Amino acid sequence: MASRNIKKGITGLEAIIITGIIGGGTLLGMVMIPFILRVHLLVLVTSLYEYNNAQLSLLTLLSLQNKTTLYQNISTHILMNKPQNTEFIKEKMDLISDCYKLYTLSKDLASKIPEGCDLRYKAEALIVLPYNPSKLVERIMLEIG
Amino acid sequence: MSKGLGPVAVIAIIVVAALCIEGTILSNLIFRMENVRRAIREARIIEAINKMEFVKRALLISLDFSFYQASYDICGNGGFYQKDCNPYWRIYDAVYFPEFRENLKMKILEYLNNYANSLNQEVKVPSYDKIEFEKKAMTNLENAILCSYYRCSEPEKMKEIPECSEIYGTERYCNLDAESFPVEFYGKDRIEKSTLSSKMNLDCIMVEGISKQYSSFFDYFIDFLRTLQSYANLIVKMIVNLGKVELSYIIADKGAVVKYGQQENCWVLPSFDSLELAGEMIQIFTYKETFKLGIDPLSVVITVKTTFIKNSPPNLIDVNVSSSQLLTLEESDMKLTEIPSMKRRYFTQLFKMFSEAKSRFYDEDSIYNAIISAIDSLPSECKSISIASCSPIDANAKEILNQRCPNILESLENRIKDEISKLNSIVDKIEIIVEIEDVKTDSEGSCRTDFRTSPECCPPDSEDEECPLYVVVCNYNYYGAAKVLVRIKDNSEEYPVYDANEGTTDFRKNELRFYVLSGNKNLIEIPTDNCQS
Numbered sequence: 102m103a104s105r106n107i108k109k110g111i112t113g114l115e116a117i118i119i120t121g122i123i124g125g126g127t128l129l130g131m132v133m134i135p136f137i138l139r140v141h142l143l144v145l146v147t148s149l150y151e152y153n154n155a156q157l158s159l160l161t162l163l164s165l166q167n168k169t170t171l172y173q174n175i176s177t178h179i180l181m182n183k184p185q186n187t188e189f190i191k192e193k194m195d196l197i198s199d200c201y202k203l204y205t206l207s208k209d210l211a212s213k214i215p216e217g218c219d220l221r222y223k224a225e226a227l228i229v230l231p232y233n234p235s236k237l238v239e240r241i242m243l244e245i246g
Numbered sequence: 247m248s249k250g251l252g253p254v255a256v257i258a259i260i261v262v263a264a265l266c267i268e269g270t271i272l273s274n275l276i277f278r279m280e281n282v283r284r285a286i287r288e289a290r291i292i293e294a295i296n297k298m299e300f301v302k303r304a305l306l307i308s309l310d311f312s313f314y315q316a317s318y319d320i321c322g323n324g325g326f327y328q329k330d331c332n333p334y335w336r337i338y339d340a341v342y343f344p345e346f347r348e349n350l351k352m353k354i355l356e357y358l359n360n361y362a363n364s365l366n367q368e369v370k371v372p373s374y375d376k377i378e379f380e381k382k383a384m385t386n387l388e389n390a391i392l393c394s395y396y397r398c399s400e401p402e403k404m405k406e407i408p409e410c411s412e413i414y415g416t417e418r419y420c421n422l423d424a425e426s427f428p429v430e431f432y433g434k435d436r437i438e439k440s441t442l443s444s445k446m447n448l449d450c451i452m453v454e455g456i457s458k459q460y461s462s463f464f465d466y467f468i469d470f471l472r473t474l475q476s477y478a479n480l481i482v483k484m485i486v487n488l489g490k491v492e493l494s495y496i497i498a499d500k501g502a503v504v505k506y507g508q509q510e511n512c513w514v515l516p517s518f519d520s521l522e523l524a525g526e527m528i529q530i531f532t533y534k535e536t537f538k539l540g541i542d543p544l545s546v547v548i549t550v551k552t553t554f555i556k557n558s559p560p561n562l563i564d565v566n567v568s569s570s571q572l573l574t575l576e577e578s579d580m581k582l583t584e585i586p587s588m589k590r591r592y593f594t595q596l597f598k599m600f601s602e603a604k605s606r607f608y609d610e611d612s613i614y615n616a617i618i619s620a621i622d623s624l625p626s627e628c629k630s631i632s633i634a635s636c637s638p639i640d641a642n643a644k645e646i647l648n649q650r651c652p653n654i655l656e657s658l659e660n661r662i663k664d665e666i667s668k669l670n671s672i673v674d675k676i677e678i679i680v681e682i683e684d685v686k687t688d689s690e691g692s693c694r695t696d697f698r699t700s701p702e703c704c705p706p707d708s709e710d711e712e713c714p715l716y717v718v719v720c721n722y723n724y725y726g727a728a729k730v731l732v733r734i735k736d737n738s739e740e741y742p743v744y745d746a747n748e749g750t751t752d753f754r755k756n757e758l759r760f761y762v763l764s765g766n767k768n769l770i771e772i773p774t775d776n777c778q779s
Contacts, residue, residue, distance in 0.1 A: 116251045116259075123263040127270065156296045163303055172307050177742045180751055226300040229308045229361055231742035232315035233751045237364040238304070 155222035158197045159243040163228070165193050172228065179205055179239055180230045187211065200246030205239050220244035287579075294575050294582050301369040301573065302584065308361035309354075309590050313565060314741035316353035317596055317756055320346055321734075324760030325600065326777035327352055333760040334776040335607055335732075338768055342776065343608050346600055351377045358567060372571030372586060380564035564591050595736040599676055599758045603734050606669070606678070613680075613764035616665035617726040621766075623661055624724060628654050631720045636703030641718045643691030658687045662726045675738040683761075684729040686769035693720040727765025734758040 165171040171193050178186035191211040194201055200218035203210040214220065225242045251259075320326075324333025325344030335342055355377050362371045568587040575582040606612045628651035633639060647654060662685050669680045696719065699712035740753040763770055 113251070116256065119256065120259060120263075123260065127263055127267050156293065160296055160299055160303070163300070170307065172303065173310070173742070176307070177753075181742065181753075224296075226297075227304055227365060227367065229304045229311060229365070231744070231751050232311050232357055232360075233744045237308075237361050 155243065155245050156224040158201075158245055159224040159226055159241075162193060162197060162203075162243065163226070165196075175210060175241070176228055176230045176239070178210065179208060179228070179241075180233065180236075198245045202244045203241070205241050210241075214246075218246045220246050222246070290577070291580065294577065294580060297369055298573065298575050298582055298584055301365055301371060302586075304365055305362070305371070305586065306588055306590065308358055308365070309565065309567060309588050311742065312354045312357035312361065313590070313592055315357050315743050316350055317594065318741065318743040318745075318754065320350050320353055321596070321599070321756050321758040324758065324777065325349060328777055331775050331777040332773055334763060334773060335603070335760045336611065336613075336762045336764055337772055337776065338727075338764060341608055343604060344777070347379060350596075351379065354565065355567070368575065370574040370576070372569045372573065374567045374569045374586070376568045376570075378566045380566065563594055563597070564589060593739075595676055595738055596756065598674075599734045599736055599756070602673055602676060602678065603732065603758055603760070607732055607760075607762050611762075611764050612669050613666060613728055613730055613762050614766065616669065617662050617728060617765050620658060620661035620665045621724045621726060623665075624654070624658060625651070627651070629722050629724075631722070633718045633720075634698075634700075635716045635718070636700070636713065637716065639695070639716055639718050641693035641695050641720070643693045643720045643722070646693065646718070646720050647689065647691055647722060655687045655689060658689075658724055658726060659685050662687065662728060666728060666730060672737075675736065677733075677735040677737055679733040679735065681731040681733065682728060683731055684770055686727050686765075688725040688767060688769055689722050690725065691720050691722040693718050695719075725765065725767035725769060727763070727767060727769035729761060729763045729770050732758075732760055732762055 163170075163172045163175070171190065174186045174189055177183055178190065187210070190203070191213075194203060194211045195213065198213075200213060200215060200220065202212040202214060202220055204212070221244075223242060223244045225240055227238045228241045229238050230236060323329060323331075324335065325346035326333050327344075327349040333344070335344075355374055359373045362373055365371045566587070566589045568585075571586075573584040573586045628647070631646055631650050633646060663682055666680055666682055669678065671678050696717040698715040698717055700715040701711055701713065703715050704710050704713035734757065736756040740755050742751060743754050744751040745754060761773075761776075763773070
């Protein structure tokens with residue numbers, strides 16, 4: 102009997118249940134996938150924004166000025182090691198972030214790394230130095246959390 | 247018993263459902279991939295723009311450093327371009343005035359292109375091939391401001407400044423209650439109107455800095471103009487990027503001067519009305535903490551009519567550089583290009599230094615004049631010596647001079663040194679130092695003997711009433727020559743520059759150095775290695 106029933110097919114109730122499961126799964130998939138995608142895009146956009154912010158922070162930093170630009174302060178400090186410039190650089194960096202590290206390959210310029218600070222984002226740029234025969238540009242790095 | 251669906255129908259339903267699910271998943275995946283691709287591309291575009299901005303910023307600072315270094319080098323070499331030579335501006339009657347403007351341009355381009363080569367990495371930086379100077383003079387701006395002030399407060403004092411009548415005529419009173427009284431600066435030769443706010447389509451701009459005590463309103467005003475006009479765009483960026491940062495301000499106790507504007511984080515100055523206003527602004531700047539000052543460009547009604555005075559050197563210079571090629575950042579699927587032209591304004595004493603030097607050592611010969619003054623000051627008894635003797639005298643001019651005026655040439659040398667040292671002076675912030683490297687003196691005398699008679703020359707037992715008297719008259723001409731090193735130092739600013747002699751880069755003052763060899767006789771050997779090509 103049982104084998105005959107199978108041959109005849111499933112009943113209407115079973116078909117409704119199967120269709121319901123498949124349809125439900127399909128609907129769930131249709132709803133969930135965009136949701137997952139949305140979360141993914143949000144993470145992507147956020148990380149993009151934060152990444153750009155690190156680079157923009159460095160750009161901003163190099164644009165700050167009063168009588169002379171902070172850019173010149175940094176570059177003269179790199180080349181001439183003027184200690185009075187350090188405080189000025191640090192003061193301006195504090196305006197940009199609470200968690201940062203500004204450095205070149207050979208010198209730490211300013212840093213503030215409180216507990217829990219995660220220096221995730223990094224930007225770098227070439228900075229020009231006051232004229233000298235040996236080296237005119239230096240790579241400067243900014244890491245911010 | 248119901249028939250139900252057959253297995254084929256069930257399979258068909260499952261297949262259709264699977265296809266639907268697959269289609270949904272695939273389309274979502276495609277959308278997602280496309281979004282990711284776009285997002286990455288956008289990120290790369292932003293990153294590329296930022297890279298370009300870094301290079302543009304670096305090039306602007308490169309121009310600053312190149313200008314400082316070129317000014318320092320050109321001044322150190324007396325205005326001449328070539329090195330390893332002695333910059334003489336005068337060798338006796340021959341004068342050599344360098345084409346320092348052209349030399350300065352060439353040097354700036356040379357250094358700027360060195361920077362461009364160093365920056366030529368990811369972003370392709372072209373060489374600069376064109377440079378122009380646009381000179382501006384604001385030398386009597388201070389007087390114009392004073393006139394403006396006196397006109398309102400102390401009209402009688404306007405008489406002290408001759409230019410006031412030219413500026414304001416007979417109108418000597420103004421309405422202090424007027425809400426908007428623009429400060430105007432009038433020129434004699436050329437009138438140029440420019441409104442500071444003309445290019446700023448923004449609600450608020452900011453000037454940031456460390457508090458500073460300005461010695462005069464003029465200093466402040468120059469500083470302010472320079473800051474505002476040169477960096478307005480950058481300041482705007484700063485505000486945008488620091489929009490969320492809490493900025494601290496200092497509240498001026500002179501509330502009437504600065505009012506809190508409608509814009510958040512922005513102080514608004516209504517306008518520059520008069521020196522009184524400016525005077526109170528200076529008090530704001532005396533605070534020792536960091537200040538931030540906002541200016542509402544729409545209400546700043548400064549009309550600057552730039553003043554040009556005949557024969558006065560400009561102290562503001564706009565440097566424009568350009569290249570025939572483009573700044574280029576090229577990646578696999580994008581290409582960014584930018585015109586690399588730059589314009590920077592510098593407040594410089596350079597032209598004033600050259601102007602002072604030219605008037606003293608080229609147009610006039612101050613060293614020659616000093617030598618002549620020294621010679622004139624010699625005692626007259628050493629310029630003409632008369633000796634009377636009853637016996638014949640050996641009329642040797644040199645010996646006679648040595649007997650009557652011993653060490654006269656040393657005395658002349660000292661007098662020349664004293665006269666030359668009087669040339670040391672300070673004009674505004676420009677210090678003129680004349681260092682004597684060599685002084686040589688000489689004299690030339692000729693004697694003649696007059697034969698006269700005198701009874702005093704007759705021996706006691708002589709019967710003659712008159713006996714021969716030998717009168718020797720020696721006249722002397724004096725000569726001097728001096729080689730001096732003229733140093734004209736700008737004490738107003740220090741620049742980060744490299745000094746080849748010391749081999750270091752440090753903050754140094756600009757110093758124009760050149761030699762002058764002058765005198766009324768060629769006593770010092772004429773140099774052969776002067777820079778005159």
